[in-house]
Amino acid sequence: MPDHHHIDFRNVTVRYGNDIALDGLDFHVRKNTIFGIVGPANSGKTTLLKCINRTIDFTSTASVDGRVRIDGENVREIKNVYSLRRRIGMVFPLPVGLPLSIYENVAYGPRRAGIHDKGQLDEIVERCLKQSVLWDEVKDRLHSLGTKLSGGQQQRLTLARALSLEPEILCLDEFSIAIDPVTTMKIEDVLVNLREKMTIILVTNLIQQAQRIADDMMFLNDSDIVEIGPTAELFANPKHTLTAKYLSGEMG
Amino acid sequence: MADGKTSSIRALGSRLLDRAEPLIKGVIYVSGWSSILFVAAIFFFIFKEAAPVLSSVDWGSFFFENRWIPNPADENKAPSYGAAGIIYGTFAITVVSMLIAMPLGLAAAVYISEFATGKTKEILKILVELLAAIPSIIWGFIGLVIMSPIIQWVFGVEVGVNLFNASLMVAFMAIPLIVSISEDSLRAVPDSYREAALALGASRWEMIYRVLFPAAKNGLLAAAMLGVGRAVGETMAVWMASGGTEQFGLLFDRVKAMTATIASEMKDTAHGDEHYQMLFVIGIVLLIICVIINVLSDLVIKGVKKKHS
Numbered sequence: 001m002p003d004h005h006h007i008d009f010r011n012v013t014v015r016y017g018n019d020i021a022l023d024g025l026d027f028h029v030r031k032n033t034i035f036g037i038v039g040p041a042n043s044g045k046t047t048l049l050k051c052i053n054r055t056i057d058f059t060s061t062a063s064v065d066g067r068v069r070i071d072g073e074n075v076r077e078i079k080n081v082y083s084l085r086r087r088i089g090m091v092f093p094l095p096v097g098l099p100l101s102i103y104e105n106v107a108y109g110p111r112r113a114g115i116h117d118k119g120q121l122d123e124i125v126e127r128c129l130k131q132s133v134l135w136d137e138v139k140d141r142l143h144s145l146g147t148k149l150s151g152g153q154q155q156r157l158t159l160a161r162a163l164s165l166e167p168e169i170l171c172l173d174e175f176s177i178a179i180d181p182v183t184t185m186k187i188e189d190v191l192v193n194l195r196e197k198m199t200i201i202l203v204t205n206l207i208q209q210a211q212r213i214a215d216d217m218m219f220l221n222d223s224d225i226v227e228i229g230p231t232a233e234l235f236a237n238p239k240h241t242l243t244a245k246y247l248s249g250e251m252g
Numbered sequence: 253m254a255d256g257k258t259s260s261i262r263a264l265g266s267r268l269l270d271r272a273e274p275l276i277k278g279v280i281y282v283s284g285w286s287s288i289l290f291v292a293a294i295f296f297f298i299f300k301e302a303a304p305v306l307s308s309v310d311w312g313s314f315f316f317e318n319r320w321i322p323n324p325a326d327e328n329k330a331p332s333y334g335a336a337g338i339i340y341g342t343f344a345i346t347v348v349s350m351l352i353a354m355p356l357g358l359a360a361a362v363y364i365s366e367f368a369t370g371k372t373k374e375i376l377k378i379l380v381e382l383l384a385a386i387p388s389i390i391w392g393f394i395g396l397v398i399m400s401p402i403i404q405w406v407f408g409v410e411v412g413v414n415l416f417n418a419s420l421m422v423a424f425m426a427i428p429l430i431v432s433i434s435e436d437s438l439r440a441v442p443d444s445y446r447e448a449a450l451a452l453g454a455s456r457w458e459m460i461y462r463v464l465f466p467a468a469k470n471g472l473l474a475a476a477m478l479g480v481g482r483a484v485g486e487t488m489a490v491w492m493a494s495g496g497t498e499q500f501g502l503l504f505d506r507v508k509a510m511t512a513t514i515a516s517e518m519k520d521t522a523h524g525d526e527h528y529q530m531l532f533v534i535g536i537v538l539l540i541i542c543v544i545i546n547v548l549s550d551l552v553i554k555g556v557k558k559k560h561s
Contacts, residue, residue, distance in 0.1 A: 055451050086453035096448040099467040109452040
């Protein structure tokens with residue numbers, strides 16, 4: 001079902017106090033695709049992600065109108081918000097290694113979901129660390145503190161952690177900010193393969209990254225969608241001059 | 253002309269500052285070292301007062317016998333200084349008060365830091381600070397006049413001033429300290445940790461227990477140690493609420509603490525007599541206990557750091 005609408009935003013408006021962060025967004029993300037979101041700072045990219053797993057709830061000043069639906073289900077009406085969040089992997093722009101060992105960082109989510117079997121956890125930890133291209137660097141020190149890793153390693157650790165619950169949706173908020181280009185490419189390959197299993201939303205400041213791996217993409221500017229469509233089309237025939245400017249790096 | 257004047261003033265200023273630099277350095281240096289000097293001086297004077305008796309103290313009796321009779325009724329008998337019951341009193345009050353104060357203090361800190369919002373949070377913080385400002389004599393008074401009959405009534409015991417009462421008062425005094433330091437260290441944990449844990453589907457409690465506590469561990473330990481220090485050193489409230497009988501008392505028995513012994517008996521001594529010197533020996537033991545607690549807490553905190561590196 002390539003055209004199945006996995007995530008559906010209908011007239012979603014988010015305000016922080018009186019400031020509008022998202023202004024009536026309407027769009028959908030197809031299942032098992034990589035959906036790229038690009039746009040300048042303060043255009044609402046991170047807020048958009050927070051609406052999906054409802055971490056926006058932690059911001060007391062934020063108010064959300066409209067509907068976000070996952071598989072047709074309104075996330076506002078989901079009673080067990082923890083189970084919702086377990087279905088959605090989230091990687092934040094600044095690496096957040098929890099003050100636990102590398103192993104426990106990855107095993108944290110599965111443990112919360114009730115997996116306690118050592119063998120099963122070992123398997124999950126190894127799989128996720130391999131997917132995030134971190135395994136070779138840390139396999140001999142899984143039980144040392146995760147926060148002692150370098151910035152780039154911590155970011156891959158958070159990616160591993162996000163993958164640990166085999167989420168159906170993976171949200172990446174500028175995941176490659178602190179990762180070298182070679183490793184970034186490796187992770188991009190992994191993401192392309194993961195697409196079979198999950199829908200990936202990729203917020204990125206690297207326009208080439210979106211061009212390389214996003215199936216569809218959206219250009220956000222000033223809290224609103226400027227243009228949305230298949231990635232190749234956006235790059236080849238942008239309908240808006242603003243899109244053209246941004247994608248070619250002319251917009252300052 | 254005016255320009256020349258300001259620049260010459262400025263030059264003078266900077267010259268003065270250059271001169272003052274070593275002076276400022278000196279002041280800072282002296283301030284730093286003075287704390288060491290003070291500690292050394294405290295040890296020196298307390299040892300000096302106790303010195304004449306130190307060589308003749310029967311240490312076995314002091315630490316292991318509960319016979320504190322500085323002024324025997326029978327004048328032909330020698331006074332006896334077995335302080336085991338008094339030392340026990342201090343330990344018992346410390347342990348019981350911490351059993352009460354630590355869980356309550358930590359829970360209050362978690363509530364203020366993680367659950368309370370807006371006005372509630374502000375009001376609670378102010379109240380906690382207010383609680384910390386209540387003088388210990390007031391707590392002693394509350395223990396003696398209010399808590400004592402309540403304890404007699406609720407637990408059906410004969411004496412209301414006892415180990416439990418004193419521990420309760422000390423706990424109330426230590427709680428604000430534990431709350432405010434724990435709360436500070438919980439608040440110092442970056443929000444990104446909270447978001448990361450919650451985004452993984454952890455519940456609020458799992459996030460606090462699994463992520464916040466480990467992240468704030470050093471601060472929480474420091475809070476606990478300060479609480480212990482407070483309990484060991486507290487005098488007035490303990491004196492008034494504990495009943496003042498040196499014995500290995502249980503929860504509802506009278507006990508007597510080292511601090512209260514010094515405070516209550518000092519007036520009965522003549523400057524420099526044996527009883528006076530023995531009170532200073534108790535002071536030395538108290539001081540050593542405090543040093544041990546401090547060193548231990550330092551080691552514990554360092555140990556925690558090491559384990560994580």
